[in-house]
Amino acid sequence: MTGGGVREEQLALNGETVRWLEHGEGSPVVLVHGVPTSPRLWRHVMPLVHGRCLALEMAGYGTSIPDGSGRDLGLAAQADRLLGWIDALGIEAPVLVGHDLGGGVAQIAAVRRPDRFSGLVITNGVCYDSWPIPSVVAMKRAADVLRLLPQTMVYPSLVQLFHRGHDDRSRALESIGVHWQPYVTHGAARALARQVSDLRVEDTLAISDRLPSLGLPARVVWGAADRFQKVAYGERLATDLGTTLRPIPGGRHFTPEDHPEIIAAAIDELLPSAAARSGAPPGAQSRAR
Template identity: 80%
Template sequence: MHLHEELLDGEPVRWFEHGDGAPVVLVHGIPTSPRLWRHVMPLVRGRSLALEMVGYGSSIPDGEGHDLGLAAQADRLLRWLDMVGVEAPVLVGHDLGGGVAQIAAVRAPGRFSGLVLTNAVSYDSWPIPSVKAMQRGAPVLRYLPETVLYPSFVQLIHRGHDDRARALESIGVHWQHYVAHGAARSLMRQVSALRVEDTIAISDQLPSLGLPARVVWGDADQFQKIEYGRRLAADLGTTLQPIPGGKHFTPEDHPEVVAAAVNELLKATDAAPGRERSDEE
């Protein structure tokens, strides 16, 4: 994966790229970064672009003084697509990134060729209880030392993984950004920006979206329950693909399943009338 950085409206925006061919845009959630997709991108048969949301990962410092809510992130995503000149990508989202993907697709359905959601926030499924507790305590919690916050971070990651080795890897990959930029302040800034109204506001438009879609869900997820995955699949006119025993961080534990869903849409859109094939199958 290659890291790219450019200025969007005078401010830095970062993303990872891998491969070539038909474009795929991937959006991460919390408490992760674009590296959430590190095992998915090599399996995708196209040009993968994993966007780093402002206020997350190495862009944590850039979130200071900015709206980090999902609706604002969706607006940045659309402006970034204009900047990089990516046309008709398959849009993929996990966790908060799934909410961002839904909002962006509703706002500009003609900009995308398909939508893949995996264990995504939606409707009123979020914030989860632990995040609500952090929101309430943010004025105090933002001053906690890293040594106090780290065990909670580790527990959260383990609860969201069914593959222990990948959980341990994930902790090292994602915690480093919080350590580098002030863990408590960074995390509290992120959670304080979360508003369930962002997904509720567009939920009634999902059934009329009209985009080819796939919904892939770890059926043992304690954070985003599979009932919400079923509802999303029904509204998007597709069939839910459960991952038996899978938990929340599906792109890390089950990258082959997520990539297969993306590749299905790439193949379908490449074969659509009026579009040339962009990779060899």
């Protein structure tokens, strides 16, 4: 379900169906979600951004949960898919934005192909050895058992996670409904077990020493009260990316949902560099297909 001018798009790429949500026109912005969310994490951010937003759905998440079967869902593999998708669409020099696991995917993709991007925005993203968080470690260890659990046993855990990750209670309640739906449709326990099984901290550790030399304009925005990704990691990441951390006082983990205007403002600051790289003025770049 989409609204407010958000479009659902998809294409076949290397034997996989790649799906994304799209909104707006102009300089391109690619947004990558984390777990346990989907491209709809960005539903309140996209209408506020003055550019063409493309929110990628990672393989094995959201409506693409069934497509994760038998595929590597680790961050490095997701970064490869992201780069292939950008090339297939012909998106020129997008600003790359990532949250949670998507923050790690964005870092890996940017390190591998810095020439493909005009800027990088990370908000409460995994980095270095900041992850997996204890609850995810527990799910990884118990994946074989987790797959067999009824959805009624999984739901309370996800509800608790969302409440701990939001500082806006009303937005937390909205988000539970938004993000639980794909799990209900495709089997919550099996989907979560599949998602966490391939998560490897080595994927971010492998590229961490290359972040200081990345050379891309960057913004790091962080919910200062995040219980999952501590603000100290955001400070370290900002330093390595050559920028200053922008803390959100009282903000928790799900900043794109609780504080979309702050995230959108950080993205907009980098759009002039995207326009310069693509050769088009902000708001006027044609959509590549």
